[in-house]
Amino acid sequence: MKKARILIVDDEEDLCEILKFNLEGEGFEVDEAYSAEDAITKRLDKYDLLLLDVMMGKMSGFKLAEKIRKERGSTIPIIFLTAKDTKNDTLTGFSIGADDYISKPFSIKEVVARVNAVLNRTTGKYAGEQIINVEGMEFDLNKKKLIIDNKSIYLTRKEFEILQLLIENQGRIFSREEVLNYVCKYETVVTTRTVDVNIARIRKKMGKYGKFVRSRTGYGYYFDIQ
Amino acid sequence: MKKARILIVDDEEDLCEILKFNLEGEGFEVDEAYSAEDAITKRLDKYDLLLLDVMMGKMSGFKLAEKIRKERGSTIPIIFLTAKDTKNDTLTGFSIGADDYISKPFSIKEVVARVNAVLNRTTGKYAGEQIINVEGMEFDLNKKKLIIDNKSIYLTRKEFEILQLLIENQGRIFSREEVLNYVCKYETVVTTRTVDVNIARIRKKMGKYGKFVRSRTGYGYYFDIQ
DNA sequence: AACGTTTGTAACAATTTTGTAGCAAACCTG
């Protein structure tokens, strides 16, 4: 699964570092900007989520957010970080919404939890990309297709399942029986030779990458890039 | 569509900013006033809805509301925000003619939902905008319709939900089971083939854009503009 | 209850996928 990319915008560099370290530990890709002006120079469409400090030097997090939403028309989810206002701690009550709102001081655990929640909500439980990359070839589990040289290669269900089995167990050899058992679990019995035909079809569709789908006479098929 | 204009009156400036940001994100036009006195100086008839904090410096939200209703004879819908959730306050609010009543701490989502609800109830014609644009085709989440070549295409609820699922997860393939599960979560069991019929109806209504709703035999349906 | 609308089902046609058979090519073993 593709990692979500997060941009932290906060003038407290120490805080940025702590957040970055912890979010990276959770498997996210994290960039930092130490001011709103700095953030604007970045290609924001690269990111899946923004963590914005509300109180920063010249331009506040709100202004930045407004700019991003209005001028760039971006719908990127935003979580605001704000210093806890002792006068009204009602702000701590903000939790759910189109965006989110976390008051300082906050626990790292809390931030991670909210980040995950927002990403799940905004990208939908379906949207997490699931792409296996092999030698410049993309194997997209959600879109059920290969991307080779920027071209989409559509595999049928059986083809896709066989290739998935082989790619997810790179190097391991599967006998025709094993492949059939994996692909046609509860279906009527078919000749083991059908595997050959499907392999041939897969190889053909894969073009120059077809050679990575290999056979060992007497054993079966496997996927390997060597 | 005319945007609804909202005035937020609250002395917590941060809270105002958050509400403003999120309501604007929903397509509303939003102004702020940080005190009742400040609000009075504004031309209130410009607005379609007031969000009033009950607890503010000198003049409370209730007083302000009374003033507006009695002295100006305005019937503008009002939603009160309050820190306390006591029955007394609630009753006071409704006797003045509050349209809704939200206790802090509250979620942004909740506020937005209530704002939409009140506006729909009172004017019927306003709502925050939520429009997805794809290839010159507008997909209006609030009005549950498509706009194609400046013409409104009205989708039924099921049709709309299916299309929304597909469009919001562009490229990803959904099996009939997944689509059904998403659209008919709590309903009686139906044939997976009903999805086909709904897809057909959606395609028909979408005219030249219908082709973007695609199928992959063995997998299901997906939306893609390629 | 009567009406229009939405949604589901069944049946058939059209399309795509999948399996089989047969032959050619490659592989293995002695």
Add this chain to the structure above:
DNA sequence: CAGGTTTGCTACAAAATTGTTACAAACGTT
């Protein structure tokens, strides 16, 4: 290298999936 075995490939047929239509049931409104 000769023979049997395994694998690659192609065309065709069978099976499965999808598109489409007409009709019926369910729903909501007046």
